[in-house]
Amino acid sequence: MNNAFRLGVVINPYAGIGGSVGLKGSDGADIRDKALAMGAEKLANQKMARALSVVQNAGGFTVLTAGGEMGEDCCKQLNLPVEVIYQPRQTPSSAADTEEAVRALVDSGVDLILFAGGDGTARNVCAIVGDKVPVLGVPAGCKIHSGVYAVTPNAAGEVVKRMLSGELVSVRQAEVRDIDEQAFRKGKVQSQHFGEMQIPDELSYVQSVKMGGREDESLVLNDIADYISELMDDEPDVSFVMGSGSTVNQVMDTLGLPNTLLGVDIVKNGEVIASDVTAQALLEAVSKTPARLVITAIGGQGHVFGRGNQQLSPAVIRAIGRDNIWLVATKQKLQQLDGRPLRLDTGDESLDSALAGIIPVITGYQDKVYYPIL
Structure with a gap:
């Protein structure tokens, strides 16, 4: 040897x-x-x-x-x-x-x-x-x-x-x-x-250093927030699981609601009904009522799950369902990926496989792009 x-x-x-x-x-x-x-x-x-x-x-x-x-x-x-x-x-x-x-x-x-x-x-x-x-x-x-x-x-x-x-x-x-x-x-x-x-140095397999916002995208973020706010108004009695990150934070600001920037909150009928919730509490909540997930990707890395949001456990994601995920990101954030796909790392390979494919990304007011996620 x-x-x-x-x-x-x-x-x-x-x-x-x-x-x-x-x-x-x-x-x-x-x-x-x-x-x-x-x-x-x-x-x-x-x-x-x-x-x-x-x-x-x-x-x-x-x-x-x-x-x-x-x-x-x-x-x-x-x-x-x-x-x-x-x-x-x-x-x-x-x-x-x-x-x-x-x-x-x-x-x-x-x-x-x-x-x-x-x-x-x-x-x-x-x-x-x-x-x-x-x-x-x-x-x-x-x-x-x-x-x-x-x-x-x-x-x-x-x-x-x-x-x-x-x-x-x-x-x-x-x-x-x-x-x-x-x-x-x-x-x-x-x-x-x-x-x-x-x-x-295998760039398709190794992540970039996480990027902070370097340019003012406030107008685009406002457009995204306004659109999500309207969509939420159209769905009373639905529990909206609000993921972490500045993009989702902008949505919460538009709604006039307090937000856990680096945690997960639940909004229902225009009010925060649970703040900074754990995976178990999330699972209990989304198992009892129709739910949607509002989430963004980490800038520079493109991770949607598995980075800073472990509260979104495989069980929670399955309970919510792929079709009920609203992924939001600016086009600039997607361009920073330089053609790399959005990333899944839920900790459950079968779930990653089920989520993989092409996913709609809300990039502005009534504006979507379709982007690969793997």
Whole structure:
């Protein structure tokens, strides 16, 4: 096995655990414990399993990883050739364990480090790796502002598969960014640069750094908001699930309603009936009444589900239904994708497949375009 590709695998088991219960982050033991007490599920291992299943039968590689939920369990479930080179010092594992596991992988001479987490995990990895070893993130966190992540877990697996097959895959520098979670919970996005790492340069599989608004699109946003407002007026007794983001926020402003900028609210008959709701509360609400979802895509990345809106669980999305999704975005936001499709990462592959295709996007007053979503 001396000539085999050496794939390093690290999982932050608690990445994204605060998302489905509306905590807007997972950093810190207090948030982790609160999320677990609220019934949140650990999904990072499932997402890494989706990535690794793509190369499960590829051969020609061995996995070096950390013990238990930090990688060993996932690899053994998939019957991958695995060597455990680090044991977490505590249970549950900590950010320090992530850094020590990454250090062990670097010292062991791995060819690529595949890690599952969010922006906090990317910071931990960057603190040790720098530019020593190429890395690739499997998106599993609440916050994915960094450019070191694949667009979906499956996409991460496809990149690794190409490397294993001997294809020429260039590497480039990508930015690691993170935001202040305390400010985030107050509706403020304060993103900070923490460094850069080398990633495989497969642009169709690796996401861009999240973009903030750089141009004044207020007139277009007002047109979109006016149109959505009229459509909502025509549907009394329907529960409107209002997703996160500035575009939906503009709709709420037009309606004269308070809004959770970085959360999910429910509007019915012109009033907010629930604010900053959890996945479970959403499911209960949309299961009892006709519902529509008003949602936008993340600028620069094109993600519709799976980034900052984990409250929109697969069960919630299924209950609402594809035909009841109102996707809103300016044409400029779509142009920023440079031809790339809108992205799905609900955490449920069968749901992603059912949602994929061509979807109408409301881009102005009585104005729609049809755009691919995958």
